[in-house]
Amino acid sequence: MKNSSMWSKPFYYVIVFAVATISLYPIFLMFLSSFKTSAEIFKDPLGLPTKFTLDTYRTLMGKVPFDQYFMNSVIVSVTSVVLVVVFCSLAAYYIARFKFSWNNAIFFIFLLGMMIPIKLGIVPLFILMRDLGLINSLWSLIFMNIATGTPLTILILTGFFKTMPIELEEAARMDGAGNLRVLWSVLLPLMRPALGTVVIVNFISAWNDFFFPLIFITEKAKMTIPVGMLSLFGEHSADWGSLFAGLTLASLPMMILFFIASKQFMEGLTAGAVK
Amino acid sequence: MRKMTRYLILFLFAMLVTIVLAACSDSGDETATDAKDGNSEKEVTSSEEKVEEKVKLTIGSWRTEDGPKYEKVIALFNETNPNIQVEFSPTKNTEYNTILNTALQAGEGPDIFHLRPYAAGLKLADAGFVEPISDIDGLDQYSENYLAASKGADGEQYGVPLNISSTQFFYNKKIFADQGLEVPATWDEFIEVNEKLLDAGITPIAMGTKEGWLLSLTHGIVGSGVLDGNVFADKLVTGETDFSDPAFVESIEAMNDLKKYFPANSEGLGMDDIRTIFAMEQAAMFPLGSWEIPVVSELNPDLDFGFFPMPSKNGNQSVTTWVDGSFAINAKSKNIEAAKTFLEFLTTKEFGELFVDEFKMISAIPGITSDDELLGELSKTVESSSTPYYWVVNFVSGDPTTKTVLETELQGMYLGEVTPAEVAQKVQGNAEISFEPFK
């Protein structure tokens, strides 16, 4: 044990540092380039900007109702994530812990959604949304996020429910706990790593989704950040500095939220490990 | 496992039933009820019009960059039509078709929308999504060629032509002056200019082959040089000659020979790259459309550049033109009368002048001039010596379209995968299926 760590530790660090550099550098480049002019970007793409100003950001923020987009994105993403995790926990628990003969089939039906491009159904979907009166409503996006996030969430949660030792549950049941109680106070607390993963993944895809808002939302006041920023790309196709500022603005809220929340998730991960 | 299979079979069966049901119900109501809807809506509109209530129109477009300019257009429109409120709501260029088509198929969408020119846009008209507007005022001033961009197979007019795009070579005046070069007046002089620039260590042509549409566009320019302007184009569209013509193969070979004048790594360069190369004065010439003038100027305000029409071997010179978009009315719009009022406004001289000043593009309305020197000169050339861009005007049908085949195969040629003769052969093969006169 000691021997192996002697030679492997430095080797480990070389790997993680190299990969971390590759992971971070492009993002760093995006931030950096947002402070440069187009000419600077092309003449010296790797260099530092000659002067740091927030002017590009100020003009960009002035051009679009960024705070409005931000609020819409937050409402859509948070609501979607809460609902998808609640609904899928219930469903995954049912699929993983009970041996009804149709469970495998239900599981598979849920997985079907991952196997076909949902874009195919965009015309029937649009008609459905129109009939439900959800065009230009944030609910159209929330429902789409829940529905499209369900397959992956069910897959992950079912997998982890299956790894939970059955004895824990049985002990609780002997104390007279019902299904909901078992799920909520016994199993879910143990599933924090998996729940953390599921929350992050769903949050990211809800936050970054641009196809459905593009189709279902036409009012500026209901747009989310990616779509609102997308329109900027068209306006500044030659102004690379502004473009990078736009890209940064579109990505920054997600990163900040992640930094705030990541501690929570990572603690969840470690807590899971101790158990 | 066997049980699971049984449930899956059950499910697949249920799926089949759903498919059949969905298919039946769709075909039933889409045709019947939609037609009814359309009528009743129209009645409502006309009664509303009498009350003179404020109506609201939305305009769909792929020109996201034009938002502030359209605000000025709308302000001018409201001077004479205060009761019609107009909102310009564009969507991203690459997603525009998907969004518009989806909305139209569901009987929704903006009241007025930017129609792609020729066959691409007319598909929407053929499907009954576009309101015929042959009865609006002001259409008679346009030339037949321009109206053809949005005239349906049924002879009805479906759109008001907005702007004319022309493609030609732009050139860097400073580099030309420094090298003692003159604007070429014949094809041979054009090649000579390229050679001299190459000898001087300057990249002659800012061009990349990564994006297919740039290749058909460049063929539109270069081809008119090799094929002597209208001479080939006129015969082609009537079916008198086709793409197996040796002259056409020669034009493809000429495209291939130009590669040595392109920048290094041209196979990896796209639109943004070549624009930047030209604007940053790293290349002397730039084959592109009139719409690039304001973009290049914005990128480098100090750049002194002009254009020259493509010279042919016989010394004929022409720019390549087509109608780049028209405005049309959604057949399901609740405010068709108001929308027609707006479209009539788009045919007025006042609008034409504002358009040229603000958008820096060539108006389809005859007799509108521009204060911008370069654009004004280009507008004149468009009226005096132009050749139609037949790839867009005539060859955008089929799947893939003939234009797409040209683009893909030219890309293959630049990558060394196919020969010029094979390019011509594949283009001809596709056109024989989709182009009426060749059938």
Next chain:
Amino acid sequence: MMTTVQTASKKKGRKIGKSWTIHLFPIPALIIYGLFVLYPILAALSYSFYSFNGFSRESFVGFDNFVTLFTTEPYGSMFINAFKHNVLYFGLQMVAMNGLAFILAFIIYKKVKGAEFFKIAFFLPRLLSVIVVGFLWKLILNPNFGTLNILLGRLGLEELQRAWLGDPNTALVSIILVNCWFGLGFGVLIFLAGFQSIPGELIEAARLDGAKGMTMLRKIYLPLMVPSIMIMTVLTFIQSFEAFELVYAMQGSMGEPYYSTDTLAVFFYRLAFGSSTSGSSDALGVGSALAAVLFFFILICTMIFLKFTNKKEVEM
């Protein structure tokens, strides 16, 4: 008293004892998923049995569209070409992304210093929108201004410089590697969660038995990691065969250059929605047929795979 407790703890007995309310659990998810994913997809799959003229559906043609897809040029060769690219997509992602993610997760699990930082660093790219990723890497891979070529130049490796996305030999591999860059952190998280849910007692016990190194990996880690390996393999498989967004963001709907980056989903998009410059396509029927073929292919492969891993899991 004793007997009731015993039966209740048996699986069969438990579900009888807990009545019908348990069947409400999957209902909310099923309703939303059924309404907004299953229904529109099934409705649209019906298009594959119809012929289209522009936007108007003409007549029921049975399996004609499927026959056209495989026998009519250029569809047939485009299909094979795109399919090969999807296979490469899957293979390369399994090695370059999942393999690396497994190693990284193991290293973090072994408690390197700064584990928190590395977890965040690996995961950060996954936070970006695909549009941003595509745009950013297009610039990095740009032949003339791009960071990669400039770096290669400074390192004296000029002969490696090329038009990464314009050269058909490197374009697809570049896109797949960008996808790996994007998805790596997710794999690390899944594998890490897998490692961390291995009961510590098991590892202690194995260690006391004198297991170490490769034996440890083979006998303890790999079998217990099967659920997460399975999840990642299935996900990577599905994602590889549906690869669309990044290709579309970086190379457009034509799979440029010269169809060298075409994938089945991009091919489908081109058929169903047309390319942006040429208006919409007439091939909605054939496009839907392609989507149906893709769907059943993924479905069957996933079923075979799950069956296989289920067996493995039971054996271990």
